[in-house]
Amino acid sequence: MLVLLPVFLSAGMLASVQANSLRSIADVERRLARMEYMAAMTGHTNCYIENGFDYVGNDISNVAGQPVGNCCNLCAGVSGCNAFSWTSQNGGTCWLKSKRGEITVNPNVKSAIVVFSNDNPVCTLKNDVDFAGNDIGNKPASKAEDCCDICHNTAGCRAYTWTNQNGGTCYLKSKNGGESSKAGARSAEAYPVNSNPPPTCTLEQDVDYIDNDIGNKPSANAGGCCDICRNTQGCVAFTWSTQSGGTCYLKRAKGSTVQKAGVVSSLVLANPPPVTTCTLENNVDYIGNDIGNKPSADAGGCCDICRGTQNCVAFSWSNQNGGTCYLKNAKTQTASKSGVISSTIAANPQQPTCTLENGIDYIDNDIGNKPSADAGGCCDICRGTQNCVAFSWSAGTCYLKRAKGSTVQKAGVVSSLVLANPPPVTTCTLENNVDYIGNDIGNKPSADAGGCCDICRGTQNCVAFSWSNQNGGTCYLKNAKTQTASKSGVISSTIAANPPAPTCTLENYVDYVGNDIGSALSKDPAQCCAICKSTSGCKAFSWSNYQDGTCWLKNNKTTTKASAGVKSGTI
Known part of the structure; x- marks a missing residue:
């Protein structure tokens, strides 16, 4: 009752x-x-x-x-x-x-x-368990039992983990983000929780998404993986199994699929990216030209699989073996065949040349980031991103950049330039064991002397530099080369005078309203001129300090309005 x-x-x-x-x-x-x-x-x-x-x-x-x-x-x-x-x-x-x-x-x-019974107790401590992430603060407590009241009296607190650190501390959390073993830790939910929360994504029963893993987290049921994936950077899909009491295998892409009893999978996309365009032809088989096959529970999955396979430009799918994509390097002869679905896709883009630099980080010049399980994957990602010519990869993320710029040594980071047709290398004739004395105008980090050439060229009034391995590598930038001296380990060079930057007359405190066609990050409003010139259809821009500096690219200048801190120009 x-x-x-x-x-x-x-x-x-x-x-x-x-x-x-x-x-x-x-x-x-x-x-x-x-x-x-x-x-x-x-x-x-x-x-x-x-x-x-x-x-x-x-x-x-x-x-x-x-x-x-x-x-x-x-x-x-x-x-x-x-x-x-x-x-x-x-x-x-x-x-x-x-x-x-x-x-x-x-x-x-x-x-x-x-609830209809009091069988879902709160503040029931789990020994040797740590709740991951979602911290909103911490407060001292000599014993874990005191954290319950502390959490209830703290706005936004729904769970906590206690450790004996600093004599006893309650780590207050907005939710239980997943459990892991930690000796001495004690954790609890501060309010009732649904034992089986309704899933917030469309679950595919007995379907396994293959590969593309970026990590895993515990969940007693597949529905719990939806929010876990949504709150994990780079995660757009998952597969759940009963392993270890229930585990979400988080993924950066759906990829290939196979039928597997007891496994549950789903895409989790807050704002799904545009689906790769494949116009499916039902009951049509493309004859011959096979280059391989991969599993997929549905024909739609073959589109991305084909696009990600070298030389694949078409496919035919059938439900054989639970669903199979037959990948092809051409579409020639076709035939009617019940249950078969086929499609062509755009030819694969040219594979970019990326020479990876291990342990090197490219500083600044970021225009965005995207997930990738390995550094090699960043090459195509950068090539497919407007204005990206370089990247640094770390811990599953490609940090995309509009220029290489300064470099530093950093363990675990991998970087590369990504250029389909690399421009001629800036001519720097390096002088080994030579130091240019005086005339310094600043210094910037670079893991090698060759990197100083572009750094100097991109620095106003710099016409020469000396490099040493101090602090992991440093370019000492100079406005002239005068006196020189022999110095072991130092490398120096002059460069040609900086070419004149594209000229745009900036209008201060003026915003060009509307007509946007894109945006690019730039700390310097003057750089928007060159960015606009190199962007198809761009005729004007407005710059603001959004995200530490952004060029808002436009196809025309029409309406203007006064706006503090904004600078605009036409080309």
Whole structure:
């Protein structure tokens, strides 16, 4: 039998609260929330009030003019209501919901799920378990049991991990981001959790996505992998299995698929990228020209598989062996065949030449980043990204760059220039064991002397440099070459005078409105001129300090408006 005893706070109780010298409304709210929590834990109420949280969406109705204590009974009396959020709107409104769904922090909202028994305890400590990530702060506590109250009295806290660090510390968290073993750590959920949260992505039963792994995290069920993937950088898909009590295998791409009993997979894309265009021909088989085959549970998956396979320009798919893509280097003869699906794709782009530099990081000049399990994958990613000519790769991410610029030595980082037809190398005749004396105008890091040539050319008034291995490699930039001296290990060179930069007359504090065709990062507004000149269709630009400097490229100058800090120009 469902027994609902919502929490009601009498004037006497409130007076008692005030008598305890609480000095702010926040103190009162925390005490009230604690009373609600204690009532929830007695087993006589079925609403666990979460003070300062909003359950987003899933509304089925609302009732105005209600105190929060009435929402529990109201929800229990409405078919399909399993949770609610309460706001002070219209004298107090109970927003009745079909499920809890997404949770956001809002100090003006109170929310609860309605449960029919007290079999989902909170603050039950798990020994030798660490909850990963999602930290919102930490507070001292001599024992783990004290963290429960601390978490309930901290806005945004839903879980915690305690360790004996610094005499005992509660690490407060917005959620349990996954569990791992850690001797001495003790962790707990501070509010009830759904044992089987509804999945937020479309699950494919008995389908395994092959390869493209970027990591794995524990989850008791496949539905939990949706949010785990969504909150993991570079993850766009996953495969879940029962291994180790349930594991999400996170992936940077869907790739090939196979049928596998007990495995569950899904794509997880907040804003899916445009699907590679493949016009599928149903019941059509492309005859011959096979270069191999790969598994895919559906024909649509063959499009990316073919695009990622050298010399593949077409495919035919059948349901043989659970689904197979027959990859082809040409489409010639075709035939009608029931159940077969075929398509052509654009010819694979030329494979770029990337000479990888291990342990080298290219500094600055970033225009974005994209995931890749290995540094070699960044080469094609950079080639396919507008204005990208170089990258640095680290820990599964390609940091894309509009120039190589300065370099430093950094363990674990791999970098490369990516140029289909590399421009002529800037001519620098290096003088070994020679130091140019004086005339310094600055210095920049470079792991080798050859890198100083482009650095000097890109620095105003620099016409020469001397390089030494100091601090991992440093270019000492100079505005003239005069006196020289022999010095072991030093390498020097002059370069041709810097070519004149493309000229654009900048309009200060003026924004060109509309007509945008793209954007590129640049700390220097003057560089927007060259970027615009090298961009097809660009006739004008506006520069702002967004993201430390951005050129907003435009196909025309029409309407203008005054805007502080903005600079604009035409070419």
